[in-house]
Amino acid sequence: MVNLTIDGKQITVKKSATIYEAAKEAGIDIPVLCYAKKLLPYGACRICLVEVEQMKGRLIPSCTTPVTEGMVVKTTSPDITKVRKTVLEFLLVNHVVECPVCDKAGECDLQDLTFQYEVVKNRFEGEKFNLPTDEVNPLIERNMNRCVLCGKCVRVCDEIVGYGSYSFINRGFETKIATAFDRGLNCEFCGQCVSMCPVGAILPRPFKFKARPWQLSEVDTVCGYCGNGCTVTLGVLNDKVETIRFNDKTGVNDGNLCIRGRFGYGYIHHDDRLRKPLIRKDGQLVEAEWNEAIEAVVKGFNKAGNEKGLGILSGARMTNEELFLLKNLAKTLGTGNLDHSGGECYKGLTEGLMETLGVKASTGTFPQVESCDAILAIRSDFYETHPVFGMVVNQAVKRHDAQLFIVSDKKGKFSKLPHAKTLLGKPGTEIQILNSMAQVLLSEGLAVTDGVEGVEELKAALAKYAPADVAERTGVSVDAIKAAARALAGAKKSAILLAYGLPYAAHSKELAIAAANLSILTGNAGREGSGLYLCGEKSNSQGAIDLAILPEAGAMGAKDMLEAARNGNLSALYVVGEDLLTSYPDRDKVEAALKGLSFLVVQDIFLSPTAQQADVVLPASSFAEKDGTFTNAERRIQRVRKGVSSPGDAKTDFEIFELLSARFGRNISYTAPAAVFADIAANVAEYAGIQLDAVGPQGVVWGGDDLALKKKRVVAVDGPEAPQGDFLLVTGSSLYHSGTMSTRAKGSLSVVAEPYIEFGQEDAKKLQVTDGDVVTVKAEGGQIKLKAKVDRRLPQGVVFAPYHFASAEINRIYKGASAVAVELSK
Amino acid sequence: MSNAAETVQEEEIDLAAANEVIDKYMDMHGALMPVLQDVQEAYGYIPEPCVHLIAERLNVYTSQIYGVLTFYAQFHLEPRGRYIVRVCMGTACHVKGAGRIADTLKERLGIGHAETTEDLKFTAEYVACIGACGMAPVIMVNDGTYGSMTVQKMDEVIAKYKAMD
Ligand code: SF4
Ligand code: SF4
Ligand code: SF4
Ligand code: FES
Ligand code: FES
Numbered sequence: 008m009v010n011l012t013i014d015g016k017q018i019t020v021k022k023s024a025t026i027y028e029a030a031k032e033a034g035i036d037i038p039v040l041c042y043a044k045k046l047l048p049y050g051a052c053r054i055c056l057v058e059v060e061q062m063k064g065r066l067i068p069s070c071t072t073p074v075t076e077g078m079v080v081k082t083t084s085p086d087i088t089k090v091r092k093t094v095l096e097f098l099l100v101n102h103v104v105e106c107p108v109c110d111k112a113g114e115c116d117l118q119d120l121t122f123q124y125e126v127v128k129n130r131f132e133g134e135k136f137n138l139p140t141d142e143v144n145p146l147i148e149r150n151m152n153r154c155v156l157c158g159k160c161v162r163v164c165d166e167i168v169g170y171g172s173y174s175f176i177n178r179g180f181e182t183k184i185a186t187a188f189d190r191g192l193n194c195e196f197c198g199q200c201v202s203m204c205p206v207g208a209i210l211p212r213p214f215k216f217k218a219r220p221w222q223l224s225e226v227d228t229v230c231g232y233c234g235n236g237c238t239v240t241l242g243v244l245n246d247k248v249e250t251i252r253f254n255d256k257t258g259v260n261d262g263n264l265c266i267r268g269r270f271g272y273g274y275i276h277h278d279d280r281l282r283k284p285l286i287r288k289d290g291q292l293v294e295a296e297w298n299e300a301i302e303a304v305v306k307g308f309n310k311a312g313n314e315k316g317l318g319i320l321s322g323a324r325m326t327n328e329e330l331f332l333l334k335n336l337a338k339t340l341g342t343g344n345l346d347h348s349g350g351e352c353y354k355g356l357t358e359g360l361m362e363t364l365g366v367k368a369s370t371g372t373f374p375q376v377e378s379c380d381a382i383l384a385i386r387s388d389f390y391e392t393h394p395v396f397g398m399v400v401n402q403a404v405k406r407h408d409a410q411l412f413i414v415s416d417k418k419g420k421f422s423k424l425p426h427a428k429t430l431l432g433k434p435g436t437e438i439q440i441l442n443s444m445a446q447v448l449l450s451e452g453l454a455v456t457d458g459v460e461g462v463e464e465l466k467a468a469l470a471k472y473a474p475a476d477v478a479e480r481t482g483v484s485v486d487a488i489k490a491a492a493r494a495l496a497g498a499k500k501s502a503i504l505l506a507y508g509l510p511y512a513a514h515s516k517e518l519a520i521a522a523a524n525l526s527i528l529t530g531n532a533g534r535e536g537s538g539l540y541l542c543g544e545k546s547n548s549q550g551a552i553d554l555a556i557l558p559e560a561g562a563m564g565a566k567d568m569l570e571a572a573r574n575g576n577l578s579a580l581y582v583v584g585e586d587l588l589t590s591y592p593d594r595d596k597v598e599a600a601l602k603g604l605s606f607l608v609v610q611d612i613f614l615s616p617t618a619q620q621a622d623v624v625l626p627a628s629s630f631a632e633k634d635g636t637f638t639n640a641e642r643r644i645q646r647v648r649k650g651v652s653s654p655g656d657a658k659t660d661f662e663i664f665e666l667l668s669a670r671f672g673r674n675i676s677y678t679a680p681a682a683v684f685a686d687i688a689a690n691v692a693e694y695a696g697i698q699l700d701a702v703g704p705q706g707v708v709w710g711g712d713d714l715a716l717k718k719k720r721v722v723a724v725d726g727p728e729a730p731q732g733d734f735l736l737v738t739g740s741s742l743y744h745s746g747t748m749s750t751r752a753k754g755s756l757s758v759v760a761e762p763y764i765e766f767g768q769e770d771a772k773k774l775q776v777t778d779g780d781v782v783t784v785k786a787e788g789g790q791i792k793l794k795a796k797v798d799r800r801l802p803q804g805v806v807f808a809p810y811h812f813a814s815a816e817i818n819r820i821y822k823g824a825s826a827v828a829v830e831l832s833k
Numbered sequence: 834m835s836n837a838a839e840t841v842q843e844e845e846i847d848l849a850a851a852n853e854v855i856d857k858y859m860d861m862h863g864a865l866m867p868v869l870q871d872v873q874e875a876y877g878y879i880p881e882p883c884v885h886l887i888a889e890r891l892n893v894y895t896s897q898i899y900g901v902l903t904f905y906a907q908f909h910l911e912p913r914g915r916y917i918v919r920v921c922m923g924t925a926c927h928v929k930g931a932g933r934i935a936d937t938l939k940e941r942l943g944i945g946h947a948e949t950t951e952d953l954k955f956t957a958e959y960v961a962c963i964g965a966c967g968m969a970p971v972i973m974v975n976d977g978t979y980g981s982m983t984v985q986k987m988d989e990v991i992a993k994y995k996a997m998d
Pocket of ligand 5: 923924962964965966967971
């Protein structure tokens with residue numbers, strides 16, 4: 008700790024603090040333009056100059072100067088004011104004066120400082136810039152005439168996002184911020200640069216002319232998309248979410264968001280939102296009142312109960328409180344047939360982890376990953392599934408020199424990180440590669456085996472996974488496998504990341520076990536600062552696992568329910584917040600299952616393809632319209648807060664479950680979600696002792712930062728071979744989308760508007776396919792047509808298609824295998 | 834993988850030479866500058882596909898490379914003519930009619946500052962004082978200097994280089 012005096016105030020701060028940070032801690036404001044908490048010190052703008060008694064004769068930039076013992080600092084003086092005024096005058100020489108129309112007015116640092124320092128005239132004259140505005144893309148507008156060259160956009164896109172869109176180009180007076188070849192912006196549109204820019208040079212287009220910042224009321228809540236659980240601040244005006252703002256004071260995301268969180272909120276106020284319940288009459292879905300709809304559901308469920316029974320399939324974007332009610336409703340209805348998205352995928356993963364580690368969640372927290380020495384990312388490029396977690400990995404690599412290994416079938420942004428090693432395997436062969444790494448650990452005596460059950464059996468079973476054999480089968484080099492295994496074994500702190508979700512349904516149990524084996528053998532699981540990270544696809548995937556939205560013993564999970572329905576062995580299905588027809592593997596089977604039912608109820612916010620088949624449709628609320636909690640992929644319980652009211656007669660899932668429960672004779676009358684939370688804490692072991700009031704801005708991580716394991720047991724599993732074929736199709740997430748919901752969000756659609764199939768450059772050349780060509784994809788007796796996109800990241804023989812779009816009907820050919828051999832033709 | 838930006842047609846170009854240059858410096862610390870210099874040497878300018886290749890192989894952002902390319906006057910992003918005609922626009926030359934010389938060049942060859950004739954024979958460049966003020970107005974063609982330029986002399990110089998290969 009260091010003692011110093013700032014403006015006569017005695018303060019003590021940690022040694023690594025800068026003068027600026029010390030002053031801030033002491034509540035003393037120093038103006039800054041180029042400084043940002045999450046970026047490395049830069050010191051370019053000079054607005055933060057202060058006087059230090061020990062360094063008389065010149066002014067010192069407070070944002071880059073570290074504190075030293077006994078320092079005496081003055082942050083205001085006539086000299087300082089004069090210099091700051093001059094700095095502002097310089098900035099205003101070229102800066103256009105168009106504040107009246109600038110959306111940043113009211114939160115523009117330059118404007119505020121000009122006001123504060125009363126800069127009313129300028130001693131310097133210069134030509135104003137007259138650069139064209141970049142309006143090529145629909146989301147981010149760049150007007151470089153307003154730029155103050157603070158470099159924050161350049162730095163955030165490099166240091167945090169790892170995309171590197173911008174740099175300073177030209178020199179001298181001509182210097183400006185531009186993309187490569189000075190073209191329009193075309194990037195991942197996370198909007199980090201928007202939130203960093205201290206002036207109105209980079210603006211979010213969807214927010215333009217919507218509201219002045221001071222008119223908006225702010226509501227802190229959690230993003231409704233993925234399991235990263237970023238906190239977002241809704242800017243609400245007239246019961247409408249007009250903006251999503253950057254907020255680095257709450258949550259784990261440091262104010263970082265991805266395109267979905269920042270620009271993908273548009274579905275909330277979509278015209279197509281369901282506003283009234285619908286009941287099928289004479290084959291048509293017609294609007295009805297709630298009591299009529301509830302009566303119809305009650306009648307249908309009762310009838311089903313007397314016939315072949317009822318099943319419930321839920322999504323994973325409901326709050327914990329809602330899931331808890333749903334679980335209880337299932338009991339009231341007397342059915343144990345309950346599952347959440349993905350069925351076999353989620354269930355398999357949880358089972359796999361229970362068998363090995365005895366827990367069913369990530370064992371560490373996201374911030375810990377930043378200081379890991381070695382990171383292994385399995386299957387997913389986290390930039391596509393959990394983009395903001397990807398940014399943490401990026402910082403681990405770039406700032407702390409972590410070694411990064413990626414086991415995947417395609418290259419992504421991770422592969423481009425400095426010194427990243429991509430173990431590029433044939434599609435579907437990840438388990439083999441993990442097994443081989445385990446084999447290396449055991450045969451080279453690097454494995455942690457103390458207190459581990461099943462080591463001998465595993466050793467024997469791994470004989471067929473020697474690196475040389477696996478290299479042959481998967482295409483990954485022997486050296487790469489060995490290097491990855493050794494690095495993980497040698498790391499003091501390591502992270503093993505595993506993404507899961509609907510598009511990764513195949514062999515999920517085996518994959519979880521193979522990853523857990525590796526985690527145990529490297530000493531990763533259960534060690535402080537290390538961990539196995541299980542990253543669910545949706546905002547409350549972990550909550551759904553915690554609250555046991557899974558089949559009861561002896562009852563049916565998703566796959567079995569659909570099978571039973573198809574065979575006429577299940578009468579009714581209650582689908583809550585999921586579009587089975589679009590997102591479940593094997594559309595033909597799902598269709599047959601829905602046809603086989605005598606009664607289908609769908610509760611959702613849109614009339615999805617599945618909802619169109621329903622007998623009763625119940626209109627629900629989006630995340631922005633409710634209170635409660637989500638549990639993210641690192642077990643962090645966070646508050647979801649209501650920002651706007653639901654459209655029309657739509658009700659929250661909470662209210663709908665209450666209504667239904669009451670009609671089935673179980674009157675529950677919770678005053679508010681808080682009361683349910685107390686009930687959860689009393690019933691769900693992991694949540695015991697947690698009080699909703701204690702869930703503050705950083706949330707509460709159940710089980711603590713390092714989750715204690717219940718056991719350590721390695722289990723042998725076999726990994727499949729890659730399918731044979733000239734072209735293998737893999738499906739998954741496209742960065743700009745999440746599940747099927749974002750396909751109603753204008754922001755996401757404006758970047759990726761329609762389904763596509765992606766080719767690597769060599770294959771595209773071979774097949775003479777160029778961007779936009781329509782390609783016929785044949786497999787598994789099905790055939791679909793998709794537009795081609797050509798990119799640089801796919802290895803030869805692999806094609807990729809995102810699974811979000813209903814119209815693509817990817818699941819006509821994607822039936823749940825990790826990869827599908829396809830025939831392609833133009 | 835987004836479709837947000839304008840589509841840019843990339844020129845077709847043989848990347849073998851660029852790959853060779855990168856191979857040579859690949860493991861060197863601070864390889865970017867020498868790679869760019871040698872690529873320019875090989876192609877006469879820095880073609881866009883080379884920028885992408887360098888970015889990919891050296892693991893540098895294309896934006897950064899572009900920043901470097903625009904910072905140093907030595908780099909050229911467009912194909913350049915075999916003969917670089919530098920017209921001095923320094924004070925002395927300006928006073929003595931550099932403008933007229935530049936206009937003549939524009940009239941005869943149709944190229945202004947930083948422009949190249951379609952047959953890739955000539956590139957015009959307006960530059961600041963080249964240090965031969967005594968002979969103002971001055972032009973240079975590649976390494977040759979021509980002083981006391983007039984419209985007529987300009988025509989002669991152009992004719993001379995046109996006749997050359
Ligand atoms: S939106 Fe994100 S990826 Fe695009 S330039 Fe800004 S920071 Fe970089
Ligand atoms: S665009 Fe904004 S963030 Fe980027 S350098 Fe200019 S002022 Fe700074
Ligand atoms: S989609 Fe995921 S990563 Fe993106 S903002 Fe939302 S929670 Fe964060
Ligand atoms: S904020 Fe310190 S120099 Fe810019
Ligand atoms: S001004 Fe032209 S050579 Fe000096």
